[in-house]
Amino acid sequence: MTDAGLRHGRASLGLSFGVQGVAFALLVTRIPAIQDRYGISDGLLPAFLAAVPILAGAGSVATEKVVARVRPGVVLRWAQPLVLLALLGVGAGREMWHVAVALGVFGLAVGALDASMNMLGVSLQRAYGRSIMTGFHAAYSLGGIAGASLAWAGARWELSLLASYLPVVAVLLPAALVGSRWYTEGKGEKGAGPDGTKTGAGSAGGALSFKLLLPLCLIMTFAYIGDSTVSNWSAKYLQDVLGSSEQLATVPYNVYMVTTLLGRAVGDLGVRRFGAVAVVRGGSLLAAGGFAVVAVAPGAWTGMLGFTMLGFGLCVIVPQTFAAAGRMFPGNSDAAVARLNIFNYVGFLVGSPLVGALGDAWSYRGAMLVPMVLVLATLVYARAFGPEPARYGGGHERPRTADVG
Numbered sequence: 001m002t003d004a005g006l007r008h009g010r011a012s013l014g015l016s017f018g019v020q021g022v023a024f025a026l027l028v029t030r031i032p033a034i035q036d037r038y039g040i041s042d043g044l045l046p047a048f049l050a051a052v053p054i055l056a057g058a059g060s061v062a063t064e065k066v067v068a069r070v071r072p073g074v075v076l077r078w079a080q081p082l083v084l085l086a087l088l089g090v091g092a093g094r095e096m097w098h099v100a101v102a103l104g105v106f107g108l109a110v111g112a113l114d115a116s117m118n119m120l121g122v123s124l125q126r127a128y129g130r131s132i133m134t135g136f137h138a139a140y141s142l143g144g145i146a147g148a149s150l151a152w153a154g155a156r157w158e159l160s161l162l163a164s165y166l167p168v169v170a171v172l173l174p175a176a177l178v179g180s181r182w183y184t185e186g187k188g189e190k191g192a193g194p195d196g197t198k199t200g201a202g203s204a205g206g207a208l209s210f211k212l213l214l215p216l217c218l219i220m221t222f223a224y225i226g227d228s229t230v231s232n233w234s235a236k237y238l239q240d241v242l243g244s245s246e247q248l249a250t251v252p253y254n255v256y257m258v259t260t261l262l263g264r265a266v267g268d269l270g271v272r273r274f275g276a277v278a279v280v281r282g283g284s285l286l287a288a289g290g291f292a293v294v295a296v297a298p299g300a301w302t303g304m305l306g307f308t309m310l311g312f313g314l315c316v317i318v319p320q321t322f323a324a325a326g327r328m329f330p331g332n333s334d335a336a337v338a339r340l341n342i343f344n345y346v347g348f349l350v351g352s353p354l355v356g357a358l359g360d361a362w363s364y365r366g367a368m369l370v371p372m373v374l375v376l377a378t379l380v381y382a383r384a385f386g387p388e389p390a391r392y393g394g395g396h397e398r399p400r401t402a403d404v405g
Contacts, residue, residue, distance in 0.1 A: 006127055009184025013120050014139040016080060016179065019172050020113060021143020022150070023087050026165060027106065028231075029151040033161055034090060038099045046353075048100070052107040053345035059111020060345075064338035066112075072119040072334060073183035075112055080176045082109040084169045091161035111345075115338045120185060121319075122326030122333050127186020131276070134267030137319040141261035148257065208332045210339070215381035216321050216328070217343045219280075222374040223317040224347025225354065226287060226310065229371045230256050232352040233364070234307055237294070241364050244300035252307040259311025267316045276320050276385040284378040287313025291372035295365050317378065318344070324385045 027034075035045055063075055086109060089102035121136045147168075154164030210217075231253060239249035263283075270279045290309030297303040325340045326333040351371070358367035 005182075005184055006124065006186060008182040009120075009186070010124055010128075010132065012179040012182040012184075013117065013124065014136055016076060016117055016176060016183075017121075017136045017139040018143035018146075019080060019176050020083065020110075020117065021140040021145075022147035022168065022172060023083055023143075024110070025144040025147025026151050026168065027087060027090065029148050030154070030161060030164070033155065034099065037161060038093070038096055040096070040099075048103060050349060051100075052103055052110070053348045055104055055107030056111035056114070057342045057345045059108040059113075060115040060338050060341045061111075062108075063112045063115040064335050067116070067119065067334045067338070071185055072116040072123075073180070073185055076116040076120065076183060077177075077180040079109050079112040079116060080180070081173055083113055084173050084176070088162075088165050088169045091163075091165040111341070114344065115341045118322045118341060119334045119337045120183060122322055122337055124184065124186045125323055126326060126330065126333075127184075131268040131271035131323065133323040134264050134271065134316060134319040137315075138261055138264035138267070141257060141264055141315070145254075145257050145261060148254070208329050208335050208339075212328060213325065213336060213339060215384040216325055216340055219317065219378050219381055219384070220321050220340055220343040221347040221350070222371075222378055223314055223321070224344055225351035226291070226314050226371045226375050227318075228348045228351030229355050229368070230307060230310055230314075233355050233359075237364055237368075238300055238303055242297055242300045242303045244303075248300055252304055255304060256307050256311040259308050260315040263312045263315035264319065267319070270316070271320065276324065277382050279316050280320050280385050281379055281382050283313045283316040284375050284382070285313070287317075288372045288376045289313070291368050291375065295368040295372070314375070320385060328384070 086106035234252040235249040293306030325336040329336040
């Protein structure tokens with residue numbers, strides 16, 4: 001595979017991450033409108049919301065089996081259009097069972113999509129010989145901001161779900177299909193890290209050991225517990241606990257998304273300069289500090305500072321966790337990524353009800369200390385992010401070519 005082929009593959013995968021960010025944001029930010037359209041009761045809504053990550057986990061498990069026969073790029077090529085069509089189905093349905101089916105398809109397809117995207121990202125990083133994984137997740141964050149903005153516009157102009165979703169799908173679906181022509185699976189030497197040297201735990205034949213993968217699974221869970229805490233509770237916390245206005249309460253999540261994008265945009269540079277272990281440790285400390293600031297904040301603006309710190313801190317952990325799984329099991333990285341991806345959804349499922357239950361039983365300030373402690377636990381497992389990527393003279397890396405398997 002030529003350097004040009006790797007660049008095209010990197011650009012097309014970045015587009016895929018961005019498209020997924022748009023689609024997911026359009027779904028989750030219009031949940032109240034979806035609830036109103038289909039008459040979903042408050043009691044039934046949590047079941048609908050929980051079904052999506054549960055089915056996504058099943059989709060990730062299935063993808064591990066499928067990629068033993070076909071390349072991850074093939075899975076991604078068909079999973080992404082299915083996600084977009086399922087989103088359209090959510091907007092076009094009329095009956096309760098319509099949205100149930102659409103969300104079910106969306107969940108299964110998202111699991112396959114997330115797993116296959118990150119498989120390709122890990123493979124390309126190995127071919128490049130330097131950290132590029134965080135950049136793909138920056139594209140996802142950019143897509144999320146765009147999707148949330150489009151959802152805001154749809155709500156502001158009182159557009160129906162179908163009117164909001166149809167133009168977006170009409171643009172993104174053909175773009176994703178065209179971009180899929182350049183998906184590239186960069187293959188390095190079996191048992192070799194991104195610098196061509198033998199890596200640690202997974203180098204012995206590339207056999208996948210869940211015991212060895214477990215620290216990364218825990219880190220992924222902790223990171224998504226933190227992320228879901230911000231996503232689901234930042235507005236309520238600012239308004240009910242810190243006494244902000246309703247309008248100001250909408251700002252923390254937007255700030256969090258922007259700081260996540262900015263942090264991921266420069267995250268790969270940090271990994272190349274300081275190494276993944278140092279970057280993840282720094283991100284964990286910053287995120288824990290953000291939760292501490294939120295917990296003790298005397299007012300809304302101090303709380304905003306805490307959520308800003310959280311965006312910069314949490315943003316690097318997830319992409320580097322996927323990258324670490326690829327280094328740990330270079331001969332079986334697809335299966336490692338698929339299994340690790342499941343814990344994305346575990347954290348998402350656990351985080352919101354955990355904080356809500358603690359907030360009701362104790363206090364929401366106290367509840368913020370729980371994700372703080374969990375994020376700090378990442379420091380215990382930080383060594384799982386080594387060995388470090390190679391550096392080529394003066395800290396500048398160059399991509400290297402690799403055959404497409």
